[in-house]
Amino acid sequence: MTDITSSTAAELATLIQTKKASSVEITTAFLDRMESLNAKTNSYLHIDRSNALEQAQRADQQLAAGKASSPLHGVPIAVKDNLTTTDAPTTSGSKILEGWIPPYDATVVTKLRQAAMPILGKTNLDEFAMGSSTEFSAYGPSKNPWDLDRIPGGSGGGSSSAVSGHLAPIAIGSDTGGSIRYPAAVTGSVGAKPTYGAVSRYGLIALASSLDQIGPVANTVLDAALLQDVISGHDPHDSTSLPNSLGSMVTAVQAADIKGLKVGVVKQLSSDGFQLGVKACFDDTVAKLVKAGAEVVEVDCPSFEYAVAAYYLILPAEASSNLAKFDSVRFGLRSMPEGNPTIERVMAATREKGFGPEVKRRIILGTYALSSGYYDAYYGSAQKVRTLIQQDLAAAFEKVDVLITPTAPTTAFKIGEKVDDPLAMYLNDIATIPANLAGIPGMSVPNGIASEDGLPSGVQILAPAMQDDQMYRAASIIESLYHAEWGAPLISRVPNLEVL
Amino acid sequence: MSEITPDLVRHLASLARILVTDEEVDQLAGELAVIVDSVAMVNQAVSGDVVATSHPIPMVNVYREDVILPSLTQEQALSGAPESADGRFKVNAILDED
Numbered sequence: 001m002t003d004i005t006s007s008t009a010a011e012l013a014t015l016i017q018t019k020k021a022s023s024v025e026i027t028t029a030f031l032d033r034m035e036s037l038n039a040k041t042n043s044y045l046h047i048d049r050s051n052a053l054e055q056a057q058r059a060d061q062q063l064a065a066g067k068a069s070s071p072l073h074g075v076p077i078a079v080k081d082n083l084t085t086t087d088a089p090t091t092s093g094s095k096i097l098e099g100w101i102p103p104y105d106a107t108v109v110t111k112l113r114q115a116a117m118p119i120l121g122k123t124n125l126d127e128f129a130m131g132s133s134t135e136f137s138a139y140g141p142s143k144n145p146w147d148l149d150r151i152p153g154g155s156g157g158g159s160s161s162a163v164s165g166h167l168a169p170i171a172i173g174s175d176t177g178g179s180i181r182y183p184a185a186v187t188g189s190v191g192a193k194p195t196y197g198a199v200s201r202y203g204l205i206a207l208a209s210s211l212d213q214i215g216p217v218a219n220t221v222l223d224a225a226l227l228q229d230v231i232s233g234h235d236p237h238d239s240t241s242l243p244n245s246l247g248s249m250v251t252a253v254q255a256a257d258i259k260g261l262k263v264g265v266v267k268q269l270s271s272d273g274f275q276l277g278v279k280a281c282f283d284d285t286v287a288k289l290v291k292a293g294a295e296v297v298e299v300d301c302p303s304f305e306y307a308v309a310a311y312y313l314i315l316p317a318e319a320s321s322n323l324a325k326f327d328s329v330r331f332g333l334r335s336m337p338e339g340n341p342t343i344e345r346v347m348a349a350t351r352e353k354g355f356g357p358e359v360k361r362r363i364i365l366g367t368y369a370l371s372s373g374y375y376d377a378y379y380g381s382a383q384k385v386r387t388l389i390q391q392d393l394a395a396a397f398e399k400v401d402v403l404i405t406p407t408a409p410t411t412a413f414k415i416g417e418k419v420d421d422p423l424a425m426y427l428n429d430i431a432t433i434p435a436n437l438a439g440i441p442g443m444s445v446p447n448g449i450a451s452e453d454g455l456p457s458g459v460q461i462l463a464p465a466m467q468d469d470q471m472y473r474a475a476s477i478i479e480s481l482y483h484a485e486w487g488a489p490l491i492s493r494v495p496n497l498e499v500l
Numbered sequence: 501m502s503e504i505t506p507d508l509v510r511h512l513a514s515l516a517r518i519l520v521t522d523e524e525v526d527q528l529a530g531e532l533a534v535i536v537d538s539v540a541m542v543n544q545a546v547s548g549d550v551v552a553t554s555h556p557i558p559m560v561n562v563y564r565e566d567v568i569l570p571s572l573t574q575e576q577a578l579s580g581a582p583e584s585a586d587g588r589f590k591v592n593a594i595l596d597e598d
Binding site for chain 2: 100101102103104195196197210211236239240242303305306308309310312313320324327328329330331332333334340341342343344345346347348349351352355360361363364365367368371377378380381382383384385386387388390422423426436437438439440465
């Protein structure tokens with residue numbers, strides 16, 4: 001039998017279904033590894049062994065009674081700490097919510113419970129998901145299992161380091177400008193942002209409501225598809241939830257055929273500004289696709305040039321409004337100044353103490369972008385850029401089924417390298433942001449190791465809105481071209497954390 | 501080009517209900533000036549006749565049946581409050597006494 005903690009979620013599900021291993025055995029193996037290694041990776045903010053084991057026990061009992069709740073029945077999972085859980089604190093990486101136990105479960109958490117997937121713990125993130133390195137977490141950065149001195153990406157660096165370090169077989173992330181895909185790319189794992197509205201965001205602590213989407217972080221494309229099928233679907237609790245089903249992503253993966261696949265390479269995201277090794281990996285992906293019979297053409301998306309600028313107006317604007325709820329009244333921290341202060345002074349003192357520097361920066365930037373006299377010039381123009389990006393994408397998707405780009409401009413950078421330079425940090429998401437602005441699905445799949453630093457690189461696949469199945473099809477094809485060469489997923493090459 | 505002055509930062513912070521020190525104001529003014537100069541390029545991209553997109557997947561009039569569904573109890577809703585009394589959130593005075 002293969003080692004449990006290095007197995008894919010699909011392999012673990014098979015072990016459970018064929019009674020070769022129980023959910024309790026598998027969950028125990030991960031908990032043991034988490035307890036010995038989380039001090040090194042800081043992937044988890046909260047681990048509750050007995051609660052996870054109780055859930056695993058229930059999954060085993062259900063299976064013994066002949067009831068399999070989902071294709072991932074009994075497979076344990078890590079959940080990003082910006083999803084509410086009634087049985088675990090939910091901090092969103094912020095001191096302002098330290099110790100808060102929400103009174104309701106996020107819909108995605110409810111779906112995981114219904115699917116009999118034990119929750120291993122809550123994973124670290126940049127405070128309120130604002131960042132691309134986890135260095136803005138109030139609880140310290142997570143570390144990249146490939147090199148513990150480097151960032152695991154962000155904001156979902158807890159989930160990406162948990163999956164790539166084999167501290168979880170699979171995890172939940174959220175993606176506002178790349179927070180699933182960027183961490184996946186720099187840790188050699190797979191991450192997917194579904195079409196906006198495909199997965200309910202009820203119980204996701206909102207960052208920017210017109211951009212946020214929940215999705216899977218996984219070892220393989222099939223694992224991601226299995227999880228997306230579990231968590232997606234209409235939810236009346238989320239008014240942006242799509243009314244229609246997008247079909248089965250597992251079916252799309254299993255039926256994936258390169259015949260007739262048309263792939264567009266985005267001109268604006270394939271040349272300047274990418275690390276040489278990342279560019280070489282991307283060129284190799286293109287060559288592999290051509291060799292295997294895909295039709296590859298270059299497509300022009302001129303408005304992508306404005307995507308990062310538009311994003312850093314829309315996101316702070318929406319975030320400044322969403323984060324107004326942290327007002328020292330209904331939940332979280334209350335900091336009381338001396339004397340008999342008014343509530344307004346209590347709020348200001350609480351938000352000063354509870355929010356970290358990046359959150360304050362973005363709230364104040366958003367307040368500026370929305371203030372009278374600037375609204376049209378900034379927020380209004382940024383929303384028009386969204387329209388232009390959608391038009392560019394619509395024209396591109398008339399010619400091709402999917403678009404590909406490198407997911408990240410560089411491999412994982414060193415902790416501390418960019419933390420004092422907000423603008424440099426913002427550019428990490430240059431390739432991932434357009435998908436959020438346009439609402440389309442995007443996914444990152446490992447495509448090799450950059451020769452100059454030995455660190456993983458990822459290729460991003462974009463598909464038209466609602467056509468997540470096309471994205472999974474192309475992702476599966478690309479993955480299989482690499483697995484044929486490597487013989488195993490890239491993360492099987494992660495260094496042995498026990499001796500680091 | 502940017503007009504992010506320390507006074508403007510102080511005003512924005514007070515609108516956003518965030519207490520800031522003079523040192524933070526100076527730092528934020530510098531950082532925000534750089535960011536604003538960089539994002540201001542969105543103006544160059546658009547002309548007047550481009551429609552704004554506020555929501556990526558258009559949806560209108562999301563209704564549900566008008567039926568009473570289970571919701572949080574008063575106790576649950578107050579469970580995370582820093583202070584509550586008589587089944588309500590308790591806060592300091594809204595207005596100064598003087």
